[in-house]
Structures are given as structure tokens and as C-alpha cells.
Amino acid sequence: MDTTDLVLAIVHHLLVFSLAGILGAEFVLIRGNLPAATLKRLAGIDRHYGIIATLIIIVGIGRVFYGLKGWEFYVYNWMFWAKMAAFAIVGLLSIIPTIRFISWNRQAAASPGFQVPAAELASVRGYVRAEAFIFLLIPVFAAAMARGYGY
Numbered sequence: 001m002d003t004t005d006l007v008l009a010i011v012h013h014l015l016v017f018s019l020a021g022i023l024g025a026e027f028v029l030i031r032g033n034l035p036a037a038t039l040k041r042l043a044g045i046d047r048h049y050g051i052i053a054t055l056i057i058i059v060g061i062g063r064v065f066y067g068l069k070g071w072e073f074y075v076y077n078w079m080f081w082a083k084m085a086a087f088a089i090v091g092l093l094s095i096i097p098t099i100r101f102i103s104w105n106r107q108a109a110a111s112p113g114f115q116v117p118a119a120e121l122a123s124v125r126g127y128v129r130a131e132a133f134i135f136l137l138i139p140v141f142a143a144a145m146a147r148g149y150g151y
């Protein structure tokens with residue numbers, strides 16, 4: 001029994017499900033109309049996305065070094081690196097949506113009749129869809145690496 005490993009695993013799972021929830025909320029919210037209240041909500045949700053993603057990195061690294069299996073189990077495993085790459089790609093894909101959400105929210109606050117430009121919305125929808133798709137690969141790689149695949 002190892003309490004540290006258990007606590008890290010529990011926190012990791014809770015954070016991961018929170019991130020999935022946030023991504024799902026963004027996915028749904030950007031499909032509809034975007035009045036000022038929705039833009040404010042999107043900007044707020046997206047801020048939490050950044051916070052949760054940062055905590056996942058901290059707790060994930062904690063699992064590598066303080067988990068039951070030891071860091072050697074992960075660093076030589078390509079499934080682990082595929083998972084890290086997928087997570088990094090999701091992070092990179094989230095940059096443009098984050099910039100847009102902040103900018104739309106600011107513009108809507110400054111001018112009440114603000115409409116999100118259609119081309120910008122279409123591009124953000126594409127980025128969030130790609131994020132959601134690549135995010136799905138992360139638990140696939142995670143489950144495989146945890147069971148010793150990837151050497």
C-alpha cells in the first residue's frame with residue numbers, strides 16, 4: 001500500500017475529468033449563438049482550463065517520480081511520450097481559442113452590439129474540435145503505458 005501513489009492517482013483522475021468537462025463545455029458553447037453572457041462564460045471557463053492543465057502537469061510529474069513504479073518505468077516507454085506529445089498538441093491547439101475568447105469577451109464588454117466574426121468563429125470551432133479529438137487519444141496511451149505496453 002502506498003498512500004502517496006493513491007492520492008496522486010485520485011487527484012490525477014479528478015483533474016483529468018475536470019479538464020474533459022471543460023473541453024466538453026467549450027465544445028458545446030461555441031456551437032450556439034455567442035451573446036455577451038456566453039462570451040463571458042467562455043472566457044471564465046477557459047481560464048479554468050489553463051489552471052487545471054497546469055495542475056495536471058504538476059500532479060502527472062509527481063506520479064512519474066513518486067508513483068509506485070518509479071520514473072524508469074515511464075521515461076523509456078514510447079506510449080508515455082506519445083501521451084505527453086498528445087497533451088502538448090492539445091495545449092498548442094488551445095492557444096488560438098484562448099486568445100479569441102479573451103478578445104471577444106473584451107470587445108463584447110466594450111461595445112454591446114458586438115458580433116463574433118464568422119471566420120474567427122469557424123476557425124475556433126475547428127481548433128476546439130481538433131483538441132477534443134486528440135484529447136481522446138490521451139487515455140488510450142495512458143491505459144497502454146500503465147500496463148507495460150510501449151517498450
Ligand code: HEM
Pocket residue numbers: 012016056057058059060061063064067069074084087135138139142143144145146147
Ligand atoms: C504532463 C502531463 C501528464 C503526466 C506527466 C501524466 C503521468 C501519468 C502517470 C505517471 C500515470 C500512472 C500510470 C501508471 O499507473 O503506471 C498516469 C495515469 C493516467 N493518466 Fe496521466 N499524465 C499526464 C496527463 C494526463 C492527461 C491530460 C490525461 C487525460 C486524459 C491523463 C490520463 C491518465 C489516465 C486515464 C491514467 C490512468 C491509466 C490507467 O491506470 O489505466 N493523463 N498519468
